[in-house]
Amino acid sequence: MAVIMMINAMLLSQGCLEEERIALLHIKTSFGENPYDIPFPPFSWGxxxxxxxxxxxxxxxxTTRRVIEINLFFARYWYLSVFSTQDMGDLYLNxxxxxxFQELNVLVLSGNGIAGCVANEGFERLSRLAKLEVLSLEHNNFNNSILSSLKGLSSLKHLYLDENQLQGSINMKGT
Structure with missing residues (x-):
């Protein structure tokens, strides 16, 4: 009996909530296929x-083992840069x-060819994540329309938008 309890404790130490595990697998499918079976997040997940x-x-x-950081830095383009000259095209994120991920503190989506979000499923939805402090969106294909969906993210302390398609000056007052 003690051995079973130790095994369960070890599994819990590396496992997250079932709801979050399912959501991570959903993120994996939303990032597209990995034709080369490269062990790189999110393609290695699951x-x-x-x-x-x-x-x-x-x-x-x-003891809650909640996901606090998701780092998908260049996830879609990493294997293409190594194995192919193929362009994956723009990604429209939900x-x-x-x-x-109610405890999410850091979300890194840099370098994935994200051009925007699907209708009614933009970054304004992330306003429900009260602990989100860092949102990294650099090296994508966002234009100025991204800015309106970021206004409600009051918990953010760091927002990274370098190397996108933003144009002109950006008024940060009231944001």
Whole structure:
């Protein structure tokens, strides 16, 4: 009996909530296919159930094991830069896929060819994530229309938008 309890404790130490594991797998499918089976996040996710040990996923150290960071830095383009000259095209993201992560503090989506969000599922949805402090969107294809969907993210302390298609000056008053 003690051995079973130890095994369960070990699994819990690397596992996240089932709802968050399912959401991570949904993120994986939203980023497209990985024709080369490269072990890079999010494409390597799901090979085991221990989602807190998945590359690019960081969980809290508490007993709740909630996901606090998702890092998808150049996830869509990494394998193409190594193995192909193919262009994957723009990605239109459904930002609602991040809502199950109530403890999320850092979200890195840099370098994925994201040009915007699907209708009614933009970054304004992330206003429900009260602990989101860092949102990294650089090296994508956003234009100035992204700015209106970011206004409601009151918990943000750091927003990174370098290397996008933004034009002109940006008025930061009231944001």
């Amino acid at each position: 090979k085991d159930a221990l989602c807190c040990s998945w590359e690019g996923v960081t969980c809290s150290n508490s 930002a609602s896929i991040f809502l199950p």
